[in-house]
Amino acid sequence: MELNLRHARAYVCVAQLRSFTRAAELLHISQPALTVQIRKLEETLRCRLLDRNSRSVELTRIGRELLPTLRRTLQETDAILANTHAQSSGRLGTVRVASLPSFAASFLPDAILACSKRSPGLGFVVRDAVAGRVEQLVRNEEVDLGITGDNLADNEVDVLHQVQDRLCLVYPANHRIGQRRSIKLKDIIDLPLVLTDPATSVRAVVDRAFLALGRVPVMACETTYMMTAVAMVRAGLGVTILPALAREIRAERGLVSRPIDDPAFARKVSIIKKRNRTLPPAAEAFLAVCIATMKP
Numbered sequence: 001m002e003l004n005l006r007h008a009r010a011y012v013c014v015a016q017l018r019s020f021t022r023a024a025e026l027l028h029i030s031q032p033a034l035t036v037q038i039r040k041l042e043e044t045l046r047c048r049l050l051d052r053n054s055r056s057v058e059l060t061r062i063g064r065e066l067l068p069t070l071r072r073t074l075q076e077t078d079a080i081l082a083n084t085h086a087q088s089s090g091r092l093g094t095v096r097v098a099s100l101p102s103f104a105a106s107f108l109p110d111a112i113l114a115c116s117k118r119s120p121g122l123g124f125v126v127r128d129a130v131a132g133r134v135e136q137l138v139r140n141e142e143v144d145l146g147i148t149g150d151n152l153a154d155n156e157v158d159v160l161h162q163v164q165d166r167l168c169l170v171y172p173a174n175h176r177i178g179q180r181r182s183i184k185l186k187d188i189i190d191l192p193l194v195l196t197d198p199a200t201s202v203r204a205v206v207d208r209a210f211l212a213l214g215r216v217p218v219m220a221c222e223t224t225y226m227m228t229a230v231a232m233v234r235a236g237l238g239v240t241i242l243p244a245l246a247r248e249i250r251a252e253r254g255l256v257s258r259p260i261d262d263p264a265f266a267r268k269v270s271i272i273k274k275r276n277r278t279l280p281p282a283a284e285a286f287l288a289v290c291i292a293t294m295k296p
Helices: 005-017 020-027 031-045 061-088 107-118 131-139 201-212 226-235 281-293
Strands: 050-052 057-059 092-099 121-128 145-149 157-172 192-196 218-223 239-243 255-259 266-274
Touching: 005 020, 005 031, 005 050, 005 061, 020 031, 057 061, 092 107, 092 131, 092 281, 107 121, 107 281, 121 281, 131 145, 131 157, 131 266, 145 157, 145 201, 145 281, 157 201, 157 226, 157 281, 192 201, 192 226, 201 239, 201 266, 218 226, 226 239, 226 255, 266 281
Parallel strands: 092 121, 092 145, 192 218, 192 239
Antiparallel strands: 050 057, 145 266, 157 239, 157 255, 157 266
């Protein structure tokens, strides 16, 4: 036995209006068609729901007891349909994103703001983490999208969009390196460096560039967070290398940021998702905004 929601809606309408004529008008069907729907519902339930004569429509006892349940069922069904339609259009839902901290603090807030203005019903969960963790969160489907850097060699994820982010040398304004017209790898190879830890995508780029010359960085200090690296430079421990997208490089007065004039000092910025998985419409909508916002 299956309950037909169209028949249930017809009964609720008649029961509330106590009139087949007005119910038929409201439902935009003929009275005979409405009568058929009520009869089929009664056949499904195997009981009489309405007592009808030429002057009035009255609910039977079972009809009265059933009315609140059917009304609630229809309200819940309508809510489910409205919610699903809103989600399928990308106007409602939660977007889950994992991102490298440098991206989470640079263009990601602008992308979220732009998306929120278009679709106020969207919510966002941002997980900032190192590259390996970002990929793991995507693989495990704990997030819909990942924003990561460096080269990917993971056959469980798809790259949806990619741009390049240049790395910059950050140094005190009075540092002698500032006298050079351009900064190349040979100019910084013997400088004391404050670098983020080896698990970060920036450090991977730096280590590869030095290794290509058969050298290793002269380490003054190793940090986890870019802001800490900037603080160490401000204190005079050395210079640091950070991505151009990082807001940390503009957070300190007295420090200068200049691109390193070497193709090795660039990293790819990739938006990724789990392979063979369909993105929720909300995540699709956010992806489009992210691509428009992301600039190398």
